[in-house]
Amino acid sequence: MQMRDWTMSGALAAILLGVAATQAPADSLAVAARTIADEKAVFATVESVSVVPARARIGGTVITLKVREGDSVSRGQEIATIGDDKLALQMRSLDAQIEALQAQAGQAQIDFDRINGLVERGTLPRVKLDEARTALNVAENGLRAKTAERAVVQQQFKEGQVLAPDDGRVLKKMVTVGSVVLPGDPVVSVAQQHYKLRLRVPERHARLLKQGDRLRIDGAEVGDLAAKFGTIDLVYPLIEDGRVVADATVEGLGQYFVGDRLRVWIAGGERPAFVIPSRYVRTEFGIDYVRLGEPGKAIAVPVQRGREHPSPDMPDGLEILSGLRNGDRLVQP
Structure with missing residues (x-):
């Protein structure tokens, strides 16, 4: 009797599974x-898409190198710094010359003001005023020329920074700290992103x-x-x-x-x-x-x-x- 119950239960389960599978x-x-x-x-x-080199714009010695292979860089990011001792010497020399020219321009202005007063009172002829004006113009123009020359050297200092040309990843370094480079030498190669x-x-x-x-x-x-x-x-x-x-x-x-x-x-x-x-x-x-x-x-x-x-x-x-x-x-x- 018990075996029969098991058989009927198994058959009923099979029928239910078949119905479930069909439905x-x-x-x-x-x-x-x-x-x-x-x-x-x-x-x-x-x-x-393109591999571009980051190049040195001035000659000198690599002071710092801030990236290594595999680093991601963005356009304009500083990669390395190049220093040149001659630029510092030129800057000090130009500073001294500018100070001298400033003194000359100041003295020329004082002379011009004094002669201008004497000419107005009739003590000196007007030709002296023209000479003083010419000396003042020469001193001021000389000062402006030296100041512009100093700005050129200052720009060379800024160009010692090697900047990333585009967004990307550094593939290879061509130099190490202490390497001597010339203007246009590649420092690192950057693969565009x-x-x-x-x-x-x-x-x-x-x-x-x-x-x-x-x-x-x-x-x-x-x-x-x-x-x-x-x-x-x-x-x-x-x-x-x-x-x-x-x-x-x-x-x-x-x-x-x-x-x-x-x-x-x-x-x-x-x-x-x-x-x-x-x-x-x-x-x-x-x-x-x-x-x-x-x-x-x-x-x-x-x-x-x-x-x-x-x-x-x-x-x-x-x-x-x-x-x-x-x-x-x-x-x-």
Whole structure:
């Protein structure tokens, strides 16, 4: 009697589970062939849009160096300071000359005022006033010239600061503290902040490669789960070593390593194929299956799995080589 109760309970549970499975909503998808890009794998390197040097504007000795490789810099940020002892000597010399000229200009002004009073009273002829006015003008102009010369030296002091030419990251230092540099010598090289991919494609694919084509990067290449997509911006007309060079823009590309090599998938033509979301495929004992039919009446059909083929509208896209036909309806396991 007890065994019978267990049997009836098991049958009733199975019936309830079957009813629940039949009534449970199941996702379904109609199979249809689509035209996909026949992708080819090539290697690309992460490069900066432009690498610009931060140069010394005056000659001298590097006194301070405030950055190192990998540091982020902004436009106008001070990178290094260059000093020249001769500039300090010139500045002291000009200061002394300016003080002397100020004294001369002050004395010329006093002489002019005194002679002007004597001329007005008729004690001295007017020619003396003209001579005093000329001496005053000469002294004032000499003072202004020396002051301007001092401003030039002061500007050279300011130009001893080496400034970052643009926002970016320091790639390499060319000097150390104590190095002697000449005007125009590079101090550090700065990679601009915007990075791009530079592809080198075999020339047999050159005629299939054009501006505006889409490319794909596996997520694992950039440390992400989802694939990244980009667009080819420029195809260079020069073929080097049997390869065509092209530049591409990819959103979310790394902003640290320059020269990093990535595997990139580019279009090498078009072909029809069956691409379905990978969630419809189930693997049991090494064999891949999909469920065809209607919810509650689906059967398992073996298929041959191809490679992953993600796209913006199907991030988990998977190519099926055999086992499906147009019009089949997939039911999610």
